[in-house]
Amino acid sequence: MALPSVMVLPLLIVIAAGVYYIYNEVMHFMSKSQVRNKVVVITDAVSGVGTECAQLFHKGGARLILCGTNWDKLESLYDRLTNDADPKETFAPKLVILDFSDMDSIEDVVAEVLECYGYVDVLICNSSVKVKAPVQSVSLELDRNIMDVNYFGPSTLAKGVLPPMISRRSGHIVLVNSIQGRLAVPFRSSYAASKHAAQAFFDCLRAEVEEYGIVVSTISHTFINASDPPPVEEPTPKPNTLAAFIASQLTHGVRPSVLANEIMQTVNRKRKEVVLAHPIPRVALYLRSLVPPFLFAVLSAGVKDSVLAVQ
Template structure:
């Protein structure tokens, strides 16, 4: 796969899938801008990706709406434009709906929906001006069906599908591609920062994740899909992939399966 000199801005690049994507894009020749909040972790990933001048870091919090215009302008200036925007930063949840504070739902929406929505709208004018651009949105299989203990998380990912499908319908004819990515369980630290019902961190590695697909394999599948300008990529092991197809063709069967006690 050739991403030679493609200018790629990745959020959530300090760990997990974002880090694996950064390494894979670097190996494929891309120029990278890496964003997340933890600057020390971004520097670690930056040096693994060859350091400057090909890989630059831009620390930011995707929920900081006030800073966003400045950060976007900085990102656009670094390599003179963005070809691919990878909206990957996200957090998850581990709590039943009846035990979850409203503040947890709002936080999930801020990070997982309003962050990507605002960044996409901030970068869009420059992509339209250059008559090309590719937005890659890291959703989840939980954006295809509601997953127990993740009512807020699933809602944020469903919202991404609605927003970005509409954006695609509006702008595809103007050279803007949108790829929705739905990973299954991927071996990352995401469950450590997952929010519990009271807003505290779950702070545990879940066994499904510990036994999930390696992040570099997930990244490999994502790059292949981006190169092929796929509209949707399901980067998941057989069982989770089967659930996505069950939802499409046999939704009642899936509802029965998901309704079993957890």
């Protein structure tokens, strides 16, 4: 007997919801199985994104090596991961002090990381330092510090763990970068420059190590938003509405948990490049390639408006 037409749409919705649920459950199971027993290094593991990543990979049964600049915070994260964990399903993380602002110590850090298990399956470069200021007010010392943390540190660490990956002909290196590695925004010259440099390095690395079965991924995201969303306020008129809208979208952050899930999916699916951004930043990327004068004009107008607002 044929179903009444009024029942067709609800039935299709129920079927679609069931398929979606099954798909999510399968993907969740595969996420755990694919990282189980893998040696995973996470830099800046005590940050919001690093902590979320540590929890995901630890539950998945990965052999974690957690890196950070503060030993007390690392121990606190260790306790949080192991207190409620099943020792039959998970491994106790190993802790390593890593400070990219001290480049002289990186060689010893690499040796300590490799001593843990003898090799690394997945390296997640998550460390970052930001600054927002006009170009002329940023000192050379601050420029160098930003380049150390955002570029020289991750690239040096990647070089250090690369030989065992090449000899084993497997491995995955993930750079958690910023969309400003692809699109520069005013008042963030040093930060954008360091992210551009990191993007270029890991793009080159990807091509060079592909023959060894090593995957290199870059994740370009908007700013990390770890705070609660602010209350909605009535917008005030601005001289350049388009510039203000683009600026607000470029700085609209992603939640640490969302980014951590994206990192996990990137590792599982071996994605090479991911852009985690809202539509406006994505459109700005296309404008940068197709009609750069238009984008430059909009950004310049936004700078003029911000100066007028301060005055």
